[in-house]
Amino acid sequence: MPNRNETKVLSLLKELKVQIETTFEKCMGISQSRLEIMNQLYECGEISQSQLQKTLKIDSAAITRHLKQLEINGKITRRKCETDNRLTLVSLTQLGQDQMSKLWKEKVEFVESMLKGFSKEEIDLTLDYLNRIQINMNQINSNRDNLE
DSSP: OOOHHHHHHHHHHHHHHHHHHHHHHHHHSSOHHHHHHHHHHHHHOSEEHHHHHHHHTOOHHHHHHHHHHHHHTTSEEEEEOSSOTTOEEEEEOHHHHHHHHHHHHHHHHHHHHHTTTOOHHHHHHHHHHHHHHHHHHHHHHHHHHHHO
């Protein structure tokens, strides 16, 4: 049976996820998911909604919800592909493009505040630990998929 500290890691990761998401959105005025969507569109220009979903690993209902809200706020446009009506193409509007540099700067400031007091070595170690957890989680998911 895992010791108390091992199970506390899972609890702390869950609590941090919620706290980071909530605080990020309050500070930035946009969710991390929506910022990632806008950043992807900023980097690659127009892209299909399905490709955007796959690239960012967001489920189809969530990507639709996020895109609808970004469209209402005037940050993106969606249109049907002229050569394939099954595809919806997504791109940033001028407003969305203009906001990206401001949002990116604010994100950097948020992360710097979040990691205040950490040395470069501590940040590198934290990344190593989190990457190892992610590798282990991918292995668990892979093993479960193979059983089903």
